[in-house]
Amino acid sequence: MRDGGRNDERQAAIVAKLKSAGLRTTRPRVALAHLLFGQGDRHITAEALHSEARAAGLSISQATIYNTLNQFHEAGILREVQVEKARSYFDTNISDHHHFYVEGEGRLIDIEQNAISVDKLPSSPEGFRVTGVDVVIRLTK
Amino acid sequence: MRDGGRNDERQAAIVAKLKSAGLRTTRPRVALAHLLFGQGDRHITAEALHSEARAAGLSISQATIYNTLNQFHEAGILREVQVEKARSYFDTNISDHHHFYVEGEGRLIDIEQNAISVDKLPSSPEGFRVTGVDVVIRLTK
DNA sequence: ATTTATTTTAGAATTATTCTAAAATACTTG
DNA sequence: CAAGTATTTTAGAATAATTCTAAAATAAAT
Numbered sequence: 001m002r003d004g005g006r007n008d009e010r011q012a013a014i015v016a017k018l019k020s021a022g023l024r025t026t027r028p029r030v031a032l033a034h035l036l037f038g039q040g041d042r043h044i045t046a047e048a049l050h051s052e053a054r055a056a057g058l059s060i061s062q063a064t065i066y067n068t069l070n071q072f073h074e075a076g077i078l079r080e081v082q083v084e085k086a087r088s089y090f091d092t093n094i095s096d097h098h099h100f101y102v103e104g105e106g107r108l109i110d111i112e113q114n115a116i117s118v119d120k121l122p123s124s125p126e127g128f129r130v131t132g133v134d135v136v137i138r139l140t141k
Numbered sequence: 142m143r144d145g146g147r148n149d150e151r152q153a154a155i156v157a158k159l160k161s162a163g164l165r166t167t168r169p170r171v172a173l174a175h176l177l178f179g180q181g182d183r184h185i186t187a188e189a190l191h192s193e194a195r196a197a198g199l200s201i202s203q204a205t206i207y208n209t210l211n212q213f214h215e216a217g218i219l220r221e222v223q224v225e226k227a228r229s230y231f232d233t234n235i236s237d238h239h240h241f242y243v244e245g246e247g248r249l250i251d252i253e254q255n256a257i258s259v260d261k262l263p264s265s266p267e268g269f270r271v272t273g274v275d276v277v278i279r280l281t282k
Numbered sequence: 283a284t285t286t287a288t289t290t291t292a293g294a295a296t297t298a299t300t301c302t303a304a305a306a307t308a309c310t311t312g
Numbered sequence: 313c314a315a316g317t318a319t320t321t322t323a324g325a326a327t328a329a330t331t332c333t334a335a336a337a338t339a340a341a342t
Contacts, residue, residue: 024339026289041251046329061291066330100265110182117210118276122256124241128280135259135276139269165308167320187298204321207299 010038021075028060032068038077098135111137151179162216169201173209177219239276252278 014033018025035052036044045050050065072078100109104124116135124130155174176193177185179241185193191206214220239257241250257276265271 024288026339028290043251061293063292063331064290065258067290101268109264109266110184115261116259116260117261118254118257119256120254121278124278124280125250127282129282130278131281132279133276134279135274137262137265137271138267138273138275140272141268141270165319167308169321202324204300205321206325208321 010034012064014038017077021072021077023071023075028064029068029071029114031056031058031060032056032065036072098137100139111135151175155179158218162213162218164216165210169199169205170209170212172197172199172201173206174213177213239278241278241280253274 011030013039014030015025017037018029018033023029032049032053034040035049035056044070046062046065049069050060050062050116053060053065070083073080097113098111100111118133121130121133152171155171155178156166158178159170159174165169173190173194176190176197177183187203187206187210190210191201191203194201210219214221228235238254239252241252259274259276262271262274
């Protein structure tokens with residue numbers, strides 16, 4: 001079932017990507033990388049990826065899904081966006097302002113609104129209205 | 142043990158605050174409002190507030206802490222900032238960009254970097270470096 | 283081929299938060 | 313004020329996302 005090498009090329013690209021990220025090319029990692037990077041850019045939760053993997057006939061444990069996503073993230077080939085159901089900090093300062101978040105310490109520091117300019121907000125999709133704009137600047141030592 | 146009415150004034154201010162937010166002035170709510178609004182602006186987690194309440198000799202259940210914080214938030218007298226341990230979306234687009242987050246649907250939509258200008262970043266505190274700047278614009282119908 | 287280091291795994295554990303249904307309390311009306 | 317009704321609080325269980333554990337499997341190095 002050769003295809004002129006097109007699949008081999010994609011395969012090689014994935015393997016190269018993992019290698020240059022300093023990751024061993026194990027079967028689960030390569031398989032997940034295919035799901036993640038085989039199409040255009042995408043946002044996906046751990047759970048959804050797990051479903052996709054199962055649907056594709058791959059048997060990969062939940063822990064591996066999480067491990068792999070975190071490894072890809074640490075290696076810089078995946079970005080993490082946190083939105084819902086976070087550990088919430090409640091802030092008595094309800095004026096429009098933003099935050100530094102000190103990783104590790106779990107500490108928040110206010111940034112007064114006009115220390116950041118989030119001008120030029122993009123127009124929101126038809127039928128939706130903006131309920132909030134949150135900027136979090138993450139910090140480490 | 143009168144004090145010339147200073148405590149009564151603070152008490153009255155808290156009560157007024159709850160009232161005008163459309164909240165009944167129950168004992169637990171008033172007590173928590175004192176902890177939250179009695180000093181300058183603060184960031185606090187549910188757990189930390191619970192500890193403070195206990196330390197102050199108040200016996201308030203965990204559920205009430207959460208209920209109260211959410212009610213204050215809905216009423217607009219408290220702001221919520223989500224940072225750690227969120228339900229994470231992993232994004233294969235690692236270029237600098239931001240997101241719309243559609244509440245309810247739990248859907249993320251990319252905003253290309255230059256559709257928002259987060260100029261004028263504040264300088265980070267001594268000894269820290271910025272590891273990321275995340276803007277999430279929350280949307281509802 | 284053997285050794286050594288890294289990964290994967292199933293399942294349990296953890297953590298933040300929400301749910302449930304009953305008991306307590308606040309507001310309202312007579 | 314007394315009684316009724318609606319709202320809150322509560323303890324404890326439930327849920328959901330994620331991480332941990334320690335053993336089995338696999339990859340890379342010798």
